[in-house]
Amino acid sequence: SIKRMACHGYLNVSPSRIIENRLTHEVCEHAPFDGKHFNRFHRMMLVESLKLGAASLTEYDVIVHNDVDIFIESTSDLEEEIDYFVKNPKIMMMARIGAASPLNAGHWLMRPTMKAVGLWLEDMR
Numbered sequence: 873s874i875k876r877m878a879c880h881g882y883l884n885v886s887p888s889r890i891i892e893n894r895l896t897h898e899v900c901e902h903a904p905f906d907g908k909h910f911n912r913f914h915r916m917m918l919v920e921s922l923k924l925g926a927a928s929l930t931e932y933d934v935i936v937h938n939d940v941d942i943f944i945e946s947t948s949d950l951e952e953e954i955d956y957f958v959k960n961p962k963i964m965m966m967a968r969i970g971a972a973s974p975l976n977a978g979h980w981l982m983r984p985t986m987k988a989v990g991l992w993l994e995d996m997r
Contacts, residue, residue, distance in 0.1 A: 874925065875905060877993070878917070879900035895910070905918065923937060924988075924992045927982060927984045927988040927989045928986070928989045933958070933983065934958060935983075937978075939978035941978070963983075964983050965981070965982040965983070965988075966980060
């Protein structure tokens with residue numbers, strides 16, 4: 873599954889997490905995704921990795937992702953973003969700058985492609 877692949881990829885990049893959080897490749901491969909086997913941080917990290925699954929929706933020209941906790945105040949702002957994105961075909965993904973990080977992963981637009989899916993899966997390995 874994508875969650876298991878992301879878990880293994882996380883350990884490959886951050887082996888110190890194995891010791892400090894008792895997270896192992898064995899746990900990644902076989903344990904259920906619950907609070908007993910994965911702490912809150914790990915569960916959130918694994919769920920975040922699922923967002924890019926939208927890249928596989930190649931039957932659409934543009935994908936708009938909004939987290940469930942986002943309140944859309946103005947559809948005109950969203951329409952303006954989509955219009956700008958569609959008119960600039962060289963832009964493959966666009967996100968707003970976030971308050972707590974370089975970008976807001978809770979709201980973004982992308983052009984879905986199988987190339988993006990391949991890069992996403994390769995990154996998780």
